[in-house]
Amino acid sequence: MSEEQNKSLNFVEQEIETDIANDRYPKHIHTRFPPEPNGFLHIGHATAICLNFAIAKKYNGKTNLRFDDTNPTTEKTDYVDAIKRDIAWLGFKWDNELYASDYFDTLYEYAVDLIKKGLAYVDDSTSEEIAEMKGTPTVPGKDSPYRERSIEENLDLFSRMKAGEFPDGSRTLRAKIDMQSDNMLMRDPLIYRIKHEHHHRTGDKWCLYPMYDFAHGQSDSLEKITHSLCSLEFIHHRPVYEWFIEKLEIFPSRQIEFARRNVAYMITSKRKLLKLVEDGVVTGWDDPRMSTISGLRRKGYPPAAIVKFCDSIGVAKRENVVELEMLESFVRAELNKIANRIMIVSDPIKVTITNYPEGESEMLPAINNPEEENSGSHEIPFSKEIFIERSDFMLDPPKKYFRLAPNKTVRLKYAYIIEAESYEQDENGNIIEVKCKYYPSSKSGSDNSGIKVKGVIHWVDAKAGVPVRLNEYDKLFTDPTPTSHEGKDYLEFVNPDSLIINNKALAEPYIKEAKPLDYFQSMRKAYYTVDQESTDDLIILNKTVGLKDSFKKKQQK
RNA sequence: UGACCCAUAGUGUAAUGGUAACACUACGGUUUUUGGUACCGUCAUUCUAGGUUCGAGUCCUAGUGGGUCAACCA
Numbered sequence: 209m210s211e212e213q214n215k216s217l218n219f220v221e222q223e224i225e226t227d228i229a230n231d232r233y234p235k236h237i238h239t240r241f242p243p244e245p246n247g248f249l250h251i252g253h254a255t256a257i258c259l260n261f262a263i264a265k266k267y268n269g270k271t272n273l274r275f276d277d278t279n280p281t282t283e284k285t286d287y288v289d290a291i292k293r294d295i296a297w298l299g300f301k302w303d304n305e306l307y308a309s310d311y312f313d314t315l316y317e318y319a320v321d322l323i324k325k326g327l328a329y330v331d332d333s334t335s336e337e338i339a340e341m342k343g344t345p346t347v348p349g350k351d352s353p354y355r356e357r358s359i360e361e362n363l364d365l366f367s368r369m370k371a372g373e374f375p376d377g378s379r380t381l382r383a384k385i386d387m388q389s390d391n392m393l394m395r396d397p398l399i400y401r402i403k404h405e406h407h408h409r410t411g412d413k414w415c416l417y418p419m420y421d422f423a424h425g426q427s428d429s430l431e432k433i434t435h436s437l438c439s440l441e442f443i444h445h446r447p448v449y450e451w452f453i454e455k456l457e458i459f460p461s462r463q464i465e466f467a468r469r470n471v472a473y474m475i476t477s478k479r480k481l482l483k484l485v486e487d488g489v490v491t492g493w494d495d496p497r498m499s500t501i502s503g504l505r506r507k508g509y510p511p512a513a514i515v516k517f518c519d520s521i522g523v524a525k526r527e528n529v530v531e532l533e534m535l536e537s538f539v540r541a542e543l544n545k546i547a548n549r550i551m552i553v554s555d556p557i558k559v560t561i562t563n564y565p566e567g568e569s570e571m572l573p574a575i576n577n578p579e580e581e582n583s584g585s586h587e588i589p590f591s592k593e594i595f596i597e598r599s600d601f602m603l604d605p606p607k608k609y610f611r612l613a614p615n616k617t618v619r620l621k622y623a624y625i626i627e628a629e630s631y632e633q634d635e636n637g638n639i640i641e642v643k644c645k646y647y648p649s650s651k652s653g654s655d656n657s658g659i660k661v662k663g664v665i666h667w668v669d670a671k672a673g674v675p676v677r678l679n680e681y682d683k684l685f686t687d688p689t690p691t692s693h694e695g696k697d698y699l700e701f702v703n704p705d706s707l708i709i710n711n712k713a714l715a716e717p718y719i720k721e722a723k724p725l726d727y728f729q730s731m732r733k734a735y736y737t738v739d740q741e742s743t744d745d746l747i748i749l750n751k752t753v754g755l756k757d758s759f760k761k762k763q764q765k
Numbered sequence: 766u767g768a769c770c771c772a773u774a775g776u777g778u779a780a781u782g783g784u785a786a787c788a789c790u791a792c793g794g795u796u797u798u799u800g801g802u803a804c805c806g807u808c809a810u811u812c813u814a815g816g817u818u819c820g821a822g823u824c825c826u827a828g829u830g831g832g833u834c835a836a837c838c839a
Binding site: 216217218222242243244246276278279281282334335338339342343344345346347348349376377379380389390391392393395398400401402403417419420421423424440441442443444465467469472478520521522523524525526527528529530531533534535536537538540541544549551578579608610611619620621622652653655661662663664665666729731732733755756757758759760761762 | 766767768769770771772775776777778779780781787788789790797798799800801802803831832833834835836837838839
C-alpha cells in the first residue's frame with residue numbers, strides 16, 4: 209500500500225483528489241464502465257476498465273458495469289455475455305450490473321420535465337433538414353420552425369410518439385439550447401428518436417429511444433457516479449452533459465476525458481473489427497490475431513499481463529501509440545513466472561545416437577519451471593533415435609554458432625553431450641539424418657566427462673514424441689497504424705502471413721497432460737497456449753509470443 | 766472566418782516553480798545446462814519565440830505542429 213501511495217498521481221487522480229479536498233463529493237467516489245453491447249471488448253477497453261476499477265479501489269469506491277443499450281438496432285445479448293466474461297477474466301468484479309435501458313421510464317419522465325420547463329420540443333423536420341439547419345463548425349445554425357411550439361402541443365406530440373402513432377424518423381425530441389453555439393453539440397441536440405424496433409431487454413415496450421446525450425449522463429447521475437471517465441472525443445459533449453444535469457436538477461456527476469490508448473498493429477474500432485469477422489479475414493471475434501480481450505486470451509496472454517500493461521502505460525490527454533513490444537514484454541514477464549517449460553521440435557531432423565544401446569530407453573528428469581521453485585518436475589524419455597531442430601544443425605556454421613555441426617559437440621538439454629560424426633542428405637541436399645555419438649559420462653546432473661560445451665539444444669524422443677499442431681501467429685497487420693492512412697483502406701495492410709500452421713512439430717509426451725488455456729514455454733522458442741479446439745487426437749498450440757532471440761538479431765546485422 | 770484539446774528520449778508515462786526520472790525498444794557487457802531469465806552500462810538543447818521569477822519542462826502571451834467537432838451511433 210505504501211508503495212502505491214508513493215506513486216505519482218495521474219491527471220485523473222489529481223482531479224479526484226482536488227474534488228475530495230474541495231468536498232465536492234463528500235460521501236463517496238464511484239466510477240463506471242459503460243460498454244455498448246454491440247461488439248467484443250478490445251485492448252482499448254481494457255485500459256478503460258483497468259482505469260475505472262483502479263480508481264474506485266484506490267479511493268474505496270465502487271465501479272458499476274453499465275451497458276449503454278440505447279440503440280436496439282445493433283445491440284445483442286450475446287455481446288452482453290461476452291463482455292461480462294471478458295471483464296471477469298481480467299479479474300475485475302463490478303459492484304452492480306446495470307443497463308441504460310433500466311432507466312427508460314425515468315428518462316422519459318426527465319424528457320417530459322424538460323418539455324414542461326420549455327427546454328425541449330418536438331421537431332417534425334427530416335434528418336436532412338435538421339442537418340441543414342445545424343450549420344457547420346464555422347457557420348452558426350438556424351432555429352427550427354418547430355422550436356417555438358407550445359408546451360401543450362409538445363407534451364401531446366411526445367406522448368403520441370411514445371404511443372407509436374408516428375413512423376420512424378418522422379419526429380424527434382430536441383433540447384432547446386442554442387443554435388448559435390460554437391459547439392455543434394449544443395445546437396439543439398436530438399434527445400429522442402422513433403425506432404419501432406425490438407430491444408434486447410425491453411422487448412417491444414418502446415418505439416422511442418433516447419440518444420447517448422440523453423442517457424449517459426442521466427444514467428451516471430442516477431447511479432451517483434462521481435467521476436465519469438470517457439475518451440477525448442466526448443469532450444465536446446461535456447457542456448451538454450452538464451446542461452442536462454443542471455436543468456434536470458439531478459446528481460452532478462463529473463465527466464473527465466482521457467486519451468484512449470492505442471497499441472501499434474492493433475485496431476480498436478468495433479466496426480472495423482466486426483468487418484474482419486464478417487469478411488472472414490479472421491475466424492471470429494476470439495481469433496488469436498484479434499485485438500479483442502477474447503482474442504488475446506485465446507492467444508495465451510495472461511490476464512495479469514494485460515492489467516499490468518494497462519496500469520504501467522498510464523493515462524493522459526495526448527494522442528498516443530504504445531509500441532507492441534511494451535505489451536509483449538509484460539506478457540513474457542508474466543509467462544516466465546507461470547509457464548511450464550517443455551521441449552517442442554518445430555522442424556525436426558532425425559538424430560541417431562550410434563553408440564546408444566539398441567532398444568533401450570531411459571527417463572530423464574526435467575524441471576517444470578526454473579523460475580518457480582514449487583513448480584515441480586516431470587520426466588522425459590530418451591533413446592537411440594531422437595529429433596532435433598533443423599536450425600540446430602549446420603554443415604558450415606558461422607563463427608559464433610554454438611549448436612551442432614560436423615565434429616562439433618552440443619548438449620542435449622537434460623540429457624547428454626553428443627558429437628556429430630556423419631550425416632545423410634537427400635537428392636536436393638537437405639539433411640535427413642545426423643549420426644552422433646554420445647558421452648555416457650556427460651549425463652545431466654552427474655556430468656564428470658570434463659567436456660565443455662557452449663550450446664544446449666532441445667530435442668524430442670523419436671518413438672515417444674507427440675505430433676502437435678502449432679499455430680504460428682504473427683501481427684495481423686503489416687503497418688503499426690493501419691487505419692491512419694488517408695486514401696488507403698486498413699484491409700490493404702492485412703498480413704498474409706499472420707497465421708502459419710505447422711503440422712510437423714513434435715512435442716515431448718508431457719504435453720498430453722495439457723488442458724485448454726494452459727501456458728507453456730517451448731524452450732528456446734516461444735510461449736504457447738493450448739487452443740480450445742484441441743482434441744485427444746490432436747493437440748493444437750497457439751503461439752503467444754516468441755522468446756527474445758539475441759542470436760538471430762546478431763545474424764540479421 | 767470558428768470553438769475546443771494536446772505538445773518531455775525511438776515509444777509510453779513522471780517530475781505539482783528548485784539536479785529532467787521510470788518502463789519498453791535499441792546498442793554494448795556479465796551470468797547461465799533455454800543464444801531465454803537475471804544483472805550492469807550507453808542513449809534528451811523538455812516544439813519555437815518572447816515574458817514573469819533569484820530560479821521555468823512546469824506560470825503568462827504569441828506562433829508552429831498535431832488532434833477533435835457538422836450520425837435520428839455511442
